[in-house]
Amino acid sequence: MHIVIIGFGISGVSVAKTLREQSNADITIVTSESRSFFSRPALMYIYLGKMRFQDILPMPSDYWEKNNIKVVLATVEAIDSDKQQVVLDDGSVLFYDKLVIATGSVPRSLGLNEGNISGVQGFYSLQDLLLLQKSAKNIRHAAIIGGGLIGVELAEMFLSTGISFTFWIREKWFGSNFLPEEEAQLVTNYLKSKKIDIRFEREITHFEANELGQVASLHSQIGERVDTDYVCVCIGVKPNIDCLENTNIHTNHGVLVNACLQTNIPSIYAVGDCVQYAEPSFGRKSVETLWYTGKRMGEYVGRNILLDHPQRYHQGIFFNSAKFFDLEYQIYGHVPVSPEENYGSVFWKHPQKDKSIRLVYDAVSDEFLGCCVLGIRFRQEVCEKWITEKWKITEVLPALPSANFDSEFSARFEMELLNIYNNKII
């Protein structure tokens, strides 16, 4: 039995690791990025000088050899699902019994022909990091386009190395496309306190290049023109499915899979960012480009790929976390971005510090649906228990201390939330 995995990110690695725990099957991983498996979210720490490349490797470098997992550094040229083979750019051919597509995602483009202008890049791969490190010395003024997590990471990186930059954001507040308004305002004010030049409600209309083909300035839709010799575009990612173009694997936005993460060809599976899931549960997207989703999918496929009767994949309770500079953010379950009639929400914000808690519940049944916190840590197991067991908000509020995951001696705010809720219903 030979299992070939295309992609050496967290999804592909989770497949290989989980599979190896239960089987001696031959496993080959094909990657074009790096022979070492590194933690992608940690690339920024190399730039910051907090860690070296060897520090962001989640497993010891001899793990692959020890566990008999072959890692091939090559690009996939073609997939022939009839002959069950993968053709690589070095001309070699890999025959497989099962194939796992874990190609991840690629940065979205602005569609302004920026691929042909030098000095415009994304910040996503190891290659992007090396390029940025090389360019950093000569940057006079940079631009970060896109108000997402990678944008904030870049802002932190530029700030730490003293590179002047402008942060261009399409939305009215930072994060208003994934945070409720109060939280988005809180994060926005926090970022402003870092003395960053942030411009909201801006869309970049075009770039100007100099005679060498390097970016020289950019223009926004309200007629601004800013001299910029370096641009990072980070307006989100999309599934990386280019290598599947001439195959008979069905794709739309991503690789289409069924409830067992199988593509239309039963011997081919797909996991992680490149997946478009057929049956997303309530409140979930069909394309979910998250580390946690990739890891969960990978572990599921690793456990089930060799079974004759695989179980269905369960998405589990949604969760995510992030950090904007030093401000931590966590979300569990369903927290709508804009207020909706049938949802109730208890929101508390610290009067001085950058901390907030929001609990969301169903206005009719009082069932607890989810929560998001800023500057405070909640315990995942507890939040998941409340959501799956359909606790009422009136049961959750008194139990709130059990969800706290802040370090010892931290100030506690459970009583404030209880008071806010009580005042609300009176």
Next chain:
Amino acid sequence: MTSILKWSQWILSHEVKNEKGVWFNSLSNRGIVGWLLALFLSFGYITLYFFPEWLGLGQKGMPNTGFIAWFDKISIFFNGSVASQWFVYGFLYTLIILLMGIKFIIKYKNNNYQVIRTLSLLFFQLCFAFIIPEIMASLNQPAMDLKNMWPLNYYFFFDWNIKKLLSSGYFGLFLMFWGLALTFIISPVLTYFYGKRWYCSWVCGCGGLAETAGDPFRHLSDNSETAWKWERRIIYPILFIVCLMTLAILDSFFRKNPATYWITFSHFKIIILLLLAGIIALAVWNKGWLKGMSTFGKWAIISLGVVLFMGIIFSWSYNKPVLWINALKLREWYGFYVGAIFSGIIGVGFYPLMGSRVWCRFGCPMAAILGLQQRFFSRFRITVNGGQCISCGNCSTYCEMGIDVRSYAQKGENIVRSSCVGCGICAEVCPRGVLKLENGPLFVEDGKIKF
């Protein structure tokens, strides 16, 4: 009072850069500056320990000159006599902990655990290690660091210390009982409830220096599995030798004074044999203790225990020193190699090369005992928040004890490791808030503590 408050608010209004750039800085990435500092510190320790006259210590009753003489007035203020090299050492040690401790507090001012923990370290260093012993000395009483316990304080059971304590009236007797209680009652109880952190990163002087002055070097601790292997290969033999040395010295003490005190030589013999038999029985009975060891290792340990037991009985029945050990030689050897070279020159001098906890990790017999207890009989652990680890490696990089925290966190496994001193920095640097230090109920199963 208000001025103190204002002053501390002014101090806290400053910012100290966090870990950014540590791998670019020649001081903290084992660059030239780091090596120079390591040389300077090691050389400083060598001079202080073996050639204090180079620093100006007065020989044969002559007055101090040069560097040591600068501290004469301060020493006279505290204890009435001119400075010794140990006074200078203690004074500078305390000063550095205070200054770097304030820097540490500013750096982590948003984390109450770090602030309170560091204040505790500063308090114990300033009062227990420095001021109180000076006061004791100035009152012509035996001076003792009340928080320094056997086996870190390896001379507690030395004959001269016992004689000194027992000849100093009720105060000496109090110190004797306090020392015994610290080792055998207070420390096990606190470690059961809070883990070894109550000592290693809240109270201990070596820990105090490592946590404050050593903080810029914490990422230099090797977190490979090989390093972990060597850690176990070195620290447990040192613990073993310290026990052996103490046994030999007490043996020679009782040999000279078989029935002077209310514990006689024969009492002593019975206590030691019972203790050893108890440990062997526990190791055989409690399988968890030797778990993870090879079959050979298990048998080697148990046979070593039996051989020791028999050896002690034989040496005593032939009326020879216990196990035929030359107590004086062993004491000299330990004091030189472990007391001076390991804990001083390497322990502190190598901060910029091997991280801040070389001694605590590879050498300290106290850490070894507390660690064994933490691993098998303590409620302390680091819990992992569900599946939120992104395997970034900040925790492993910034663990001063070289624990590969990430290898547990990414599996969602709680961390129960004997070497963890509970400094809490892994939880602080984690970008996803995945880790939390906790004292939960005691229930160990397959190495994982469950609720």
